[in-house]
Structures are given as structure tokens and as C-alpha cells.
Amino acid sequence: MPRPCRIDDCPRMALPRRTVCSTHRERIRNWGDPDFTQWTVADDMDVRLLVEQQRVPDGATRLERRLIGVGLSARGMSAAQVAEVVGVDSRTVHRWRASARQTAA
Ligand SMILES: [Zn+2]
Structure with a gap:
């Protein structure tokens, strides 16, 4: 069942297994859309995969870096390893760890 793109007022449908359309996905990738800030855009699927691969792509948003960092921490990596x-x-x-603990509490 296709879902609409989660970006407000976007008339397009989201890509399969994604929450945004292809256009917005590209914009997120490239940080090009003024509607987005680096702090608020993250793709759940990507974050989970990247934590598994212990990898951060060049176009990652600040929020994605943070989520990956918290994910790696949860897997037992040291802060220094995560930072690298x-x-x-x-x-x-x-x-990040401190505020993730607060959020979870
Ligand atoms: Zn869209």
C-alpha cells in the first residue's frame, strides 16, 4: 500500500519502504532543499543500515550522524570509536549519549 510523501504539502507518493518521494529523498541526500534543516531530517532505514555497516555517508545530515552515533554507542562502541x-x-x-538517555527515561 503506497503512502504519501511525509513532507508537508508534497503531492507525490513515497518510494517503496521509504517515507519520502524520490525528489525529496534526493534533496535530503544533497541538503539542497531549504525546507529541510540538517537537524530534522533522517531516514530510519538508512540509519539502521549505516549503524550495521558502521559507516556515515558524505551527505549525512547532522541528525543522521547523531542517530548513527547513538546507534553505535548502543552496540558497545567506545565514544572515541564512535567519534572516529x-x-x-x-x-x-x-x-549525544546523555541526551539519548534523557529521552529514553
Ligand atoms: Zn515529497
């Missing part, structure tokens, strides 16, 4: 994979300071990883 995600490409941030290890202090940032500690901050």
Missing part, C-alpha cells in the same frame, strides 16, 4: 566513525569530537558523542 561519525566524524565528530568524542565530547559530542558523550553529549
